[in-house]
Amino acid sequence: xxxxxxxxxxxxxxxxxxxxxxxxxxxxxxxxxxxxxxxxxxxxxxxxxxxxxxxxxxxxxxxxxxxxxxxxxxxxxxxxxxxxxxxxxxxxxxxxxxxxxxxxxxxxxxxxxxxxxxxxxxxxxxxxxxxxxxxxxxxxxxxxxxxxxxxxxxxxxxxxxxxxxxxxxxxxxxxxxxxxxxxxxxxxxxxxxxxxxxxxxxxxxxxxxxxxxxxxxxxxxxxxxxxxxxxxxxxxxxxxxxxxxxxxxxxxxxxxxxxxxxxxxxxxxxxxxxxxxxxxxxxxxxxxxxxxxxxxxxxxxxxxxxxxxxxxxxxxxxxxxxxx
Amino acid sequence: xxxxxxxxxxxxxxxxxxxxxxxxxxxxxxxxxxxxxxxxxxxxxxxxxxxxxxxxxxxxxxxxxxxxxxxxxxxxxxxxxxxxxxxxxxxxxxxxxxxxxxxxxxxxxxxxxxxxxxxxxxxxxxxxxxxxxxxxxxxxxxxxxxxxxxxxxxxxxxxxxxxxxxxxxxxxxxxxxxxxxxxxxxxxxxxxxxxxxxxxxxxxxxxxxxxxxxxxxxxxxxxxxxxxxxxxxxxxxxxxxxxxxxxxxxxxxxxxxxxxxxxxxxxxxxxxxxxxxxxxxxxxxxxxxxxxxxxxxxxxxxxxxxxxxxxxxxxxxxxxxxxx
DNA sequence: TCAAAAGTGTTATCCTTACACCCATGT
DNA sequence: ACATGGGTGTAAGGATAACACTTTTGA
Numbered sequence: 019x020x021x022x023x024x025x026x027x028x029x030x031x032x033x034x035x036x037x038x039x040x041x042x043x044x045x046x047x048x049x050x051x052x053x054x055x056x057x058x059x060x061x062x063x064x065x066x067x068x069x070x071x072x073x074x075x076x077x078x079x080x081x082x083x084x085x086x087x088x089x090x091x092x093x094x095x096x097x098x099x100x101x102x103x104x105x106x107x108x109x110x111x112x113x114x115x116x117x118x119x120x121x122x123x124x125x126x127x128x129x130x131x132x133x134x135x136x137x138x139x140x141x142x143x144x145x146x147x148x149x150x151x152x153x154x155x156x157x158x159x160x161x162x163x164x165x166x167x168x169x170x171x172x173x174x175x176x177x178x179x180x181x182x183x184x185x186x187x188x189x190x191x192x193x194x195x196x197x198x199x200x201x202x203x204x205x206x207x208x209x210x211x212x213x214x215x216x217x218x219x220x221x222x223x224x225x226x227x228x229x230x231x232x233x234x235x236x237x238x239x240x241x242x243x244x245x246x247x248x249x250x251x252x253x254x255x256x257x258x259x260x261x262x263x264x265x266x267x268x269x270x271x272x273x274x275x276x277x278x279x280x281x282x283x284x285x286x287x288x289x290x291x292x293x294x295x296x297x298x299x300x301x302x303x304x305x306x307x308x309x310x311x312x313x314x315x316x317x318x319x320x321x322x323x324x325x326x327x328x329x330x331x332x333x334x335x336x337x338x339x340x341x342x
Numbered sequence: 343x344x345x346x347x348x349x350x351x352x353x354x355x356x357x358x359x360x361x362x363x364x365x366x367x368x369x370x371x372x373x374x375x376x377x378x379x380x381x382x383x384x385x386x387x388x389x390x391x392x393x394x395x396x397x398x399x400x401x402x403x404x405x406x407x408x409x410x411x412x413x414x415x416x417x418x419x420x421x422x423x424x425x426x427x428x429x430x431x432x433x434x435x436x437x438x439x440x441x442x443x444x445x446x447x448x449x450x451x452x453x454x455x456x457x458x459x460x461x462x463x464x465x466x467x468x469x470x471x472x473x474x475x476x477x478x479x480x481x482x483x484x485x486x487x488x489x490x491x492x493x494x495x496x497x498x499x500x501x502x503x504x505x506x507x508x509x510x511x512x513x514x515x516x517x518x519x520x521x522x523x524x525x526x527x528x529x530x531x532x533x534x535x536x537x538x539x540x541x542x543x544x545x546x547x548x549x550x551x552x553x554x555x556x557x558x559x560x561x562x563x564x565x566x567x568x569x570x571x572x573x574x575x576x577x578x579x580x581x582x583x584x585x586x587x588x589x590x591x592x593x594x595x596x597x598x599x600x601x602x603x604x605x606x607x608x609x610x611x612x613x614x615x616x617x618x619x620x621x622x623x624x625x626x627x628x629x630x631x632x633x634x635x636x637x638x639x640x641x642x643x644x645x646x647x648x649x650x651x652x653x654x655x656x657x658x659x660x661x662x663x664x665x666x
Numbered sequence: 667t668c669a670a671a672a673g674t675g676t677t678a679t680c681c682t683t684a685c686a687c688c689c690a691t692g693t
Numbered sequence: 694a695c696a697t698g699g700g701t702g703t704a705a706g707g708a709t710a711a712c713a714c715t716t717t718t719g720a
Contacts, residue, residue, distance in 0.1 A: 314698030638671030
């Protein structure tokens with residue numbers, strides 16, 4: 019009988035220089051060199067809960083303590099390359115007939131991207147893994163080669179075309195920033211992302227360099243899928259829970275807050291309407307102090323009124339889009 | 343080394359006579375007789391994905407095929423009573439030193455509550471398990487004894503009082519229908535629900551009969567917690583995805599649709615504003631036919647325009663509250 | 667004719683969107 | 694002075710919430 023092993027993976031998000039970054043671990047697999055998420059096995063004897071286990075091994079691997087943590091999803095498909103079974107992080111796929119690995123993905127938010135100088139671990143902008151997800155400067159150029167490839171895949175089939183159109187905002191369809199996972203899964207299904215061929219033990223598809231670049235960097239195992247789940251979940255959550263503040267320092271300017279939300283949601287926001295919404299929600303409070311380091315006129319510093327969480331039900335921020 | 347076992351549990355929701363009902367299985371445990379959710383073990387050899395395994399054993403246990411299925415959460419805490427390990431449904435707790443059971447909860451929606459006449463399985467209104475969650479006829483009477491018990495538990499501590507107030511709408515605080523799980527967990531933490539004492543191997547607390555009734559019927563294992571997760575998730579999802587229609591027959595009246603949404607959300611809605619919102623969203627289409635069986639004036643039948651799902655991003659229904 | 671449920675009109679208010687302009691600092 | 698980013702006023706349009714009333718059937 020096949021053994022079951024449970025692996026825990028963490029998508030640790032932080033903001034560095036106004037960019038959303040993710041904690042990754044480098045893996046040398048055979049010749050190639052891929053990034054992965056920090057992960058570890060769940061030990062049914064030593065760990066009382068998943069969350070405690072997760073906090074323990076992330077602290078161990080990266081030297082800082084997680085704040086906000088939330089379970090994302092449990093992945094158990096056989097066809098998909100499941101996370102690695104052993105703690106040694108060898109980068110080998112689980113052997114056929116060996117243990118079946120189930121992976122529980124978590125999202126964690128860190129108040130700042132402290133560089134841990136830990137061997138093999140690094141903060142990387144998640145735009146690297148999903149170049150098509152960043153619409154802050156308008157429609158990302160990565161979408162052009164992707165659109166061509168998707169149309170070739172759809173090959174006139176109406177169902178495929180409809181999905182591609184909706185998810186990738188083709189033909190003037192509106193962009194929905196939350197459907198990150200569905201987009202990644204479509205690219206996987208279409209055989210475009212590197213992981214698709216790898217999971218079928220096939221050689222990488224022949225692709226022009228522009229397309230290869232547009233499809234982003236692959237990750238080991240199903241980690242890019244977990245990352246897509248995390249990004250989608252976080253983008254949704256921004257709107258109905260005040261989670262952004264978990265990523266901000268104690269005192270911040272409103273522009274820094276807006277840049278953070280924009281970096282996460284991947285869309286440009288309307289400055290004044292963003293501020294008005296903030297004000298109405300009474301989520302922040304001016305500190306009277308100024309931040310001189312902004313380049314132009316100094317900005318007032320604000321703090322998150324954490325006490326509102328105990329006083330009343332509180333939703334997140336609205337995302338007033340800036341028309342392009 | 344402790345073995346790991348993965349159990350799958352399904353919260354199958356349907357509408358019967360305008361009430362939201364859940365598929366349950368009866369368990370005779372020692373003297374007492376508790377309800378539970380349909381569940382089964384995940385077999386790493388036989389099952390390619392969780393979802394396929396779930397569909398298979400629900401069909402086997404209840405004779406119908408699930409439509410909409412969504413993963414809820416994976417529960418792995420040790421202190422909590424985890425789901426049973428074997429398929430025999432003996433109702434015994436997993437033995438100390440035996441297998442550690444992890445349970446993956448799923449939400450499924452069925453278009454109608456077909457009575458399967460299967461031994462031991464039954465559809466039960468979920469209000470039985472959460473009497474405090476039904477605000478359709480105003481503040482539920484179950485809240486009075488619960489409020490008293492919670493205040494006794496809070497014992498003047500501001501943090502406890504604030505949580506109880508917010509979650510249970512004490513002192514005129516607004517009711518938030520989505521926070522079902524948090525409410526159940528507070529009652530568990532306060533030691534009020536039956537499961538709390540049971541999980542600590544303590545005898546049931548001494549409680550007046552009104553309080554006992556107000557706290558609802560307990561379930562085996564952590565099934566009531568999974569049910570609370572499902573109800574909360576479904577209530578949230580109603581608003582941003584058109585999932586209600588998974589519970590409706592092909593043709594339905596607008597009043598039946600409204601009653602369904604009310605039964606799920608547990609709040610009364612404003613008739614005309616509900617209809618106006620439906621109309622604006624272009625989610626339904628009149629069929630011209632009438633339903634004569636309504637008691638008063640016959641109502642027009644409508645259908646869900648399923649095709650909009652492929653045409654544009656579509657959100658759920660707004661819940662225009664009816665002030666009490 | 668009356669109860670029961672279906673179905674509609676209308677208004678005040680609030681929120682969202684979109685426009686453009688002024689302010690304080692460093693170079 | 695002017696570039697750079699911070700910070701504000703205002704009005705149009707649309708969505709929501711709240712008011713009550715008419716219509717069509719069965720008993």
